[in-house]
Amino acid sequence: MNVKNAMEILVEEALNNYWSQLQLPCKCNICKTDVYAITLNNLPPRYISNENGLAFVKAENFDDQSRVNILNQIVKATGVVAVRPSHEIKPSS
Ligand SMILES: [Zn+2]
Structure with a gap:
């Protein structure tokens, strides 16, 4: 069975969009991956089983509250x- 955590995709997108605006003493890939991992640990996972699931979660992500979260x-x-x-x-x- 093949499932994916949609949060991984959503957080990666958001992180790439805002990375340049974040205040960090070091902005190397190690630190970026650390921020990514910590963020994912603090958000409930949203498992999806296929591409439709991803489209659904992405649409839901346009909801301001989830994006702010x-x-x-x-x-x-x-x-x-x-x-x-x-x-x-x-x-x-
Ligand atoms: Zn670093």
Whole structure:
């Protein structure tokens, strides 16, 4: 059986859209993936079984509340990674 968590797709899209606006001391791929993982852990998964399911979830995502919710979780996760990055950050002097 093949299912996908639609949140993975929605969060990835939102993260790519807003990445340049997020306040982080380091913006490497490790930190981006950390923000992605933390955001997904804090959002309830939405499992879908096929492409129609994805279209459905995407349409639902146009609803402002869900979009704001995803964005809020991304901002929260950004705060977590900013305070506690998972790798050493060299001070830029
Ligand atoms: Zn980094």
